[in-house]
Amino acid sequence: MSYSLSEIEALALKAARGAGYSWGLSYEVGRAVTWLIQADLDGCAILGHVLEWVSSSSVETAHCPIKTGVSLSDDAYCLNSDVRTFQNVYEPAMLLPFASFAAKQLNCAVKLELDTVPFTISPTGYEGQPSFKATAQSVHLQKTADPLRQHNRINRYSGSPDTIEILQGFAARTYAPATEASRRLGAGGTTSDND
Amino acid sequence: MKIERRSPSQVMRLSRLGSFHQCRLSFMRQLTRRMAREHWQFERPVFDIDDRGVGHAVYTTDTGQRTYSLIAFAHDLPDDQRSDRVIAEAWDATFTLFDGIPTPDDIARLSENVPYQEAGRISETELTLSRANRSVRLWNHVVGSLAKGQQPDPVMVNQVGYLMRTTAVYGSGKFGAADHATISTRAEFQAPFQAEMLTVYLIRTFVRDLVNHMAKVRNEDASALDPSLAEQLGIGNSTGLGMAPFLINHPVLFNNWIMVREEALARVRLIENAAVKEKDLFLEIWSRAKASIRDWQSEHPIQIEKLTALKADIRTLENVLSGFDWTQDHPWDAIYRQARDLSEEAQELLISLMLEPYPQLVDDLACCMADTLQHDHVVDGAMTIGKLKSLMSEAFDWTLEIDWAQKDANARAWYVSAEKLEPRLGERFDEPIADYEQPLAPGRDARAASVDLENWDDDAPVSAFLAAHPEHRQTVRRAQLHSIAPYSEIRDNTIAADMKPIDMLRAKLSFFGATRFDPRSDRWVRICMYVGAPYPEDLTTQNADFWVYPHLPA
Numbered sequence: 001m002s003y004s005l006s007e008i009e010a011l012a013l014k015a016a017r018g019a020g021y022s023w024g025l026s027y028e029v030g031r032a033v034t035w036l037i038q039a040d041l042d043g044c045a046i047l048g049h050v051l052e053w054v055s056s057s058s059v060e061t062a063h064c065p066i067k068t069g070v071s072l073s074d075d076a077y078c079l080n081s082d083v084r085t086f087q088n089v090y091e092p093a094m095l096l097p098f099a100s101f102a103a104k105q106l107n108c109a110v111k112l113e114l115d116t117v118p119f120t121i122s123p124t125g126y127e128g129q130p131s132f133k134a135t136a137q138s139v140h141l142q143k144t145a146d147p148l149r150q151h152n153r154i155n156r157y158s159g160s161p162d163t164i165e166i167l168q169g170f171a172a173r174t175y176a177p178a179t180e181a182s183r184r185l186g187a188g189g190t191t192s193d194n195d
Numbered sequence: 196m197k198i199e200r201r202s203p204s205q206v207m208r209l210s211r212l213g214s215f216h217q218c219r220l221s222f223m224r225q226l227t228r229r230m231a232r233e234h235w236q237f238e239r240p241v242f243d244i245d246d247r248g249v250g251h252a253v254y255t256t257d258t259g260q261r262t263y264s265l266i267a268f269a270h271d272l273p274d275d276q277r278s279d280r281v282i283a284e285a286w287d288a289t290f291t292l293f294d295g296i297p298t299p300d301d302i303a304r305l306s307e308n309v310p311y312q313e314a315g316r317i318s319e320t321e322l323t324l325s326r327a328n329r330s331v332r333l334w335n336h337v338v339g340s341l342a343k344g345q346q347p348d349p350v351m352v353n354q355v356g357y358l359m360r361t362t363a364v365y366g367s368g369k370f371g372a373a374d375h376a377t378i379s380t381r382a383e384f385q386a387p388f389q390a391e392m393l394t395v396y397l398i399r400t401f402v403r404d405l406v407n408h409m410a411k412v413r414n415e416d417a418s419a420l421d422p423s424l425a426e427q428l429g430i431g432n433s434t435g436l437g438m439a440p441f442l443i444n445h446p447v448l449f450n451n452w453i454m455v456r457e458e459a460l461a462r463v464r465l466i467e468n469a470a471v472k473e474k475d476l477f478l479e480i481w482s483r484a485k486a487s488i489r490d491w492q493s494e495h496p497i498q499i500e501k502l503t504a505l506k507a508d509i510r511t512l513e514n515v516l517s518g519f520d521w522t523q524d525h526p527w528d529a530i531y532r533q534a535r536d537l538s539e540e541a542q543e544l545l546i547s548l549m550l551e552p553y554p555q556l557v558d559d560l561a562c563c564m565a566d567t568l569q570h571d572h573v574v575d576g577a578m579t580i581g582k583l584k585s586l587m588s589e590a591f592d593w594t595l596e597i598d599w600a601q602k603d604a605n606a607r608a609w610y611v612s613a614e615k616l617e618p619r620l621g622e623r624f625d626e627p628i629a630d631y632e633q634p635l636a637p638g639r640d641a642r643a644a645s646v647d648l649e650n651w652d653d654d655a656p657v658s659a660f661l662a663a664h665p666e667h668r669q670t671v672r673r674a675q676l677h678s679i680a681p682y683s684e685i686r687d688n689t690i691a692a693d694m695k696p697i698d699m700l701r702a703k704l705s706f707f708g709a710t711r712f713d714p715r716s717d718r719w720v721r722i723c724m725y726v727g728a729p730y731p732e733d734l735t736t737q738n739a740d741f742w743v744y745p746h747l748p749a
Contacts, residue, residue, distance in 0.1 A: 001316060001318075002318065002319065002371065004319070004368030004369070004371055004372060004373065004374045005368065005369030005374050005375050005376075006367055007370070007371065008368060019666075022666045022668060023634040023664045023668075023669055024665060024667070024668020024669040024671075024672065025665055025668060026668065027669065027672075030614055032649075050565070052368070067665075070661075071658070071662060072381070073573060073574070073739060074574060074576030074578070074657070074658035074661055074662070075576055075656075075658045076576065076577070077576065077577035077656075093526040096545070096634065101573045103574070104571075104573055105573055105577075105714075112472065113650060152746075153733035155374065155376075155377055155378065155658050156319060156346060161561075172613065174611065174631060175610075175611050175612060175613035175616065175631065176610045176611065176612050176613065176615045176619075176621075176627075176630075176631040177613055178627050181626065182612055182614070182619060182621065182626065182628075183282070183612070184624075185619075185622075186612060186619025186620060186621055187281070187435050187436050187619045187620070187718065187719070188279075188280050188435065188611075188716065188718075188719055189582070193277055193278050193433070193625055194274055194277050194331050195330065195331065195332060
């Protein structure tokens with residue numbers, strides 16, 4: 001069974017919201033997870049790890065990759081004069097899509113180093129070894145002189161049902177409980193549908 | 196004299212959007228014109244329905260480059276299970292549009308999923324998922340009449356307008372269907388919602404065939420439904436709240452639809468002289484449109500009031516047109532200006548009709564109605580606060596006129612129910628739903644962001660503001676998008692106590708090409724699609740465009 005990218009994007013957005021991120025950040029999460037899948041990485045599993053960590057007590061011990069990632073993208077222009085550096089980022093694979101959003105704004109490839117392991121990132125994908133640790137002690141992002149590369153993109157998600165279920169669990173927190181009053185008042189016409 | 200596109204402050208108000216009418220840019224008519232122009236071939240390779248009306252059928256359409264197949268499953272639905280709402284679990288008929296010609300294995304797989312709709316899964320070889328329920332009264336009357344060798348009562352046929360109505364037509368990757376991006380590179384699917392419009396067009400043919408079949412089951416000497424009556428039957432649609440969030444969540448797409456129609460209007464107003472045949476075509480369409488307004492019925496007080504005003508304004512316009520000097524300069528602009536004191540229903544009807552004589556000026560705009568920009572847009576953190584404030588002002592200056600401290604201004608909250616994920620609208624202060632509120636109040640959110648922006652230095656980067664205020668990210672995104680999409684924001688409070696969701700539903704449905712808007716509450720509307728359209732075997736370039744206007748009796 002496979003999933004369309006748009007339904008995964010919607011699920012990832014709702015899951016992030018269910019875990020407590022603002023709607024604006026959740027929208028970015030949907031885009032990031034889609035990017036990961038298109039780059040042939042298991043974006044849903046990666047997001048699942050982040051959301052479970054964010055909901056646990058370990059969250060004090062490292063930095064959130066979603067917030068770090070959004071900062072990388074929002075401050076892309078800073079890469080014109082600086083290298084961006086972070087310490088201790090959880091589930092660092094989640095940084096790749098945001099680095100690609102920076103590359104898109106700069107119109108050139110960027111180099112992301114996770115504990116010195118390098119990734120060259122363009123808007124449509126990356127070059128590098130797809131092996132990630134649970135936490136990156138040191139993260140560096142810099143602009144390169146490399147032009148943008150075109151990468152092959154996957155257009156369906158075929159991950160495990162367990163992974164999907166984890167995200168659905170978080171997404172379910174955004175649904176209001178079903179009640180008789182809600183069913184009666186919330187939607188529908190006032191006449192029967194047997195006309 | 197300067198003629199420009201109407202401004203967003205004039206157009207993007209809910210009461211005007213809720214008065215839109217179909218026009219030649221509608222997605223339905225773009226499809227019928229294409230199918231005729233490209234000589235799409237239609238066949239029905241399978242019609243395997245038993246005496247209880249249960250089974251399946253396959254309708255194929257060959258575009259010359261590709262083939263698409265509607266697979267229809269017919270069910271025997273007990274009356275007490277019939278519901279148009281998202282929470283329904285069974286239907287009279289269920290459908291999917293298959294990308295190609297289905298094999299027996301495909302049919303078997305789909306027969307185990309499509310009848311369950313949201314509870315099943317489809318795959319990348321399916322483009323849409325849909326279901327329909329009967330109009331019980333008309334269905335029974337038509338089957339009964341045909342079985343007696345008679346034709347149904349044309350007045351009832353006209354009154355109801357459809358034998359079945361769809362209660363959802365899902366596309367764009369939902370429930371596993373192919374993503375829109377994977378098919379929108381095909382010329383036939385570049386325009387919005389073409390796969391959905393094709394699905395409904397084929398459903399209509401199936402429904403006609405099914406009613407004939409059920410009459411024959413009852414009596415093998417039954418008559419077939421007269422083609423002229425069949426033509427007056429469309430496919431109804433029962434539309435609820437799910438469609439309203441769409442307009443807010445796809446601001447650039449919505450902008451494109453509006454901007455194209457406004458551009459078309461401006462082009463027609465700029466025409467210096469109306470040729471005789473253009474004037475004659477307009478007057479003919481005007482008469483036919485008036486006839487369809489006479490047939491437009493609703494029991495809902497909101498619509499009754501709008502129809503009363505519309506009918507009065509039509510009489511006024513009739514007087515204007517009967518004494519009108521067509522030789523004057525810029526005649527269309529003159530008519531347009533005469534209508535400016537009339538109801539919005541009348542103004543928007545007139546605008547739609549004015550576009551009809553000018554396919555050469557209007558139809559090429561259709562390719563601008565799709566959108567790929569929004570999905571690729573990245574928030575620009577380098578933008579200065581000063582620039583952001585000016586963009587916010589353009590997009591959201593209207594929010595200054597609302598007193599957000601009033602309870603009425605915040606009365607509603609949009610939410611999704613755990614019950615089959617049905618979109619609902621609730622009363623924030625009376626129901627426990629505020630914690631589940633969906634982000635569908637861009638006006639309220641923009642006002643809150645503006646307050647927080649007041650203390651920021653104009654030279655600071657937006658990224659710093661967003662780092663301090665992640666809760667304002669959506670507002671910043673929308674303001675940045677608005678700079679390239681001036682018609683993207685609805686300039687009304689979408690959580691106000693008196694907000695009518697049907698205004699948003701009607702705006703979207705008018706672009707689909709729907710007619711006969713019949714609200715059943717402030718958040719539920721029935722409409723009709725393809726009323727008057729030729730069936731596949733009769734479709735030609737002569738009848739593929741103006742079918743939406745009923746022919747006048749000889």
